[in-house]
Amino acid sequence: MHIERMVIFSPSYDEKIYGDFNIDLRELNKNMDVMAKANLRTANYLDGCQVAPFDELNILAHKSLHDDLQSVKQGENVSTVLKREDVIKKIDYKGEGMYELLSKRIKNADGEPEVFTYNSFPQAFRNQVFYILEDVLEPYSTYNENLWDIFEEKFCREKGLKGMGYGKLQNGYGKSSIEKYFKDCDDIDFLDAIDYFFYLIDKKIRTIKPEYQYDYDADGAINAAIAELNYRFKQNNLGYEFANSQIITIDSTFCIKQL
Structure with a gap:
């Protein structure tokens, strides 16, 4: 079989080639x-x-x-x-080893645990911190998944507690347990909690959007929460600040000292 074909090339660039590819x-x-x-x-x-x-x-x-x-x-x-919540819990919250709590990081010049010298945390400030935490965690807390429970479980593991508010850990009670802990715990334990919780917020959930909320701005919500936390520290004349994913102290000359 013999097949012939003719190919014609045009040297002109003035002619435009149009095509309808039916693409919207x-x-x-x-x-x-x-x-x-x-x-x-x-x-x-x-x-x-x-x-x-x-x-x-x-x-x-x-x-x-x-x-x-x-x-x-x-x-x-x-x-x-x-399940989706199990994947998030397993991958985003258990992949980087143990966390050194604030109370363990504080050392004086002799390497001994440092004594907190700042004012105690008033109940109003504790409530304000809880409201900030609520702004961040509530969008992620649905029937199928509950970051309150995850945060309580993670903190209890690091702190060596059975639960934060009502004895042992119970699914669905993370929010009320954390609220009770904020109300009743001493100052050092309270600082440990907000240091660890805001570490998780800043480092672990920025890339996770709440279920079915495709346009949710996690970065914006987290940045706003950290900004308000630092504002509340100043508003209540407390010598602390959240920076570089952890709580740091501010001395009397307003120079920051990393813990």
């Missing part, structure tokens, strides 16, 4: 979003996780379809799918 650019972002969600659903299925597109978690796969098929073949078909 207004739908481009929507289509890309649909594809991204489809890819995430596939990844969730293969990895055994349940996360949403807005979580922005850098999850490394620890499973494979081959291993799952092998387990089924060998009669070990046990579901290991993690």
Whole structure:
């Protein structure tokens, strides 16, 4: 068989070539979003996780379809799918080792624990800190997931407590337990709590959006919370400030000393 064809090249750049590709650019972002969600659903299925597109978690796969098929073949078909809140709790709050609480970081020139010399924290200030914490955590606290419970559990582990307010830890009581702890604890324990809680807020949840709140500005909410905390310190004439993801002291000459 013999086939002939003719190709013609035009040296002129004046002629414009038009084409109708039937693409609506207004739908481009929507289509890309649909594809991204489809890819995430596939990844969730293969990895055994349940996360949403807005979580922005850098999850490394620890499973494979081959291993799952092998387990089924060998009669070990046990579901290991993690719920969204379990994925967030496991990845974002247990990945960087232990945290040194404020009371453990404070040392004097002799290396001994430093004594707090600033005024005690009035109940009004404690309430204000709780309101700030509420602004940040409440959007994340739904029927399916509750950051109040996670924060209470993490602090109790670091502090060696059974619970913060009502004996042992109980699901769904994190908020009321933290509120009671803020009301009743001594000054050192209170500083430990706000130092640790705001460390978690500043370092751990900036990249996590509340469920179904795709446009939520986590960075903005966290920055506003830290700014208000520092304002309340000054308003109540307390010599502390939250900077570089931890509580620091401010001496009488307003020079900052890192703890």
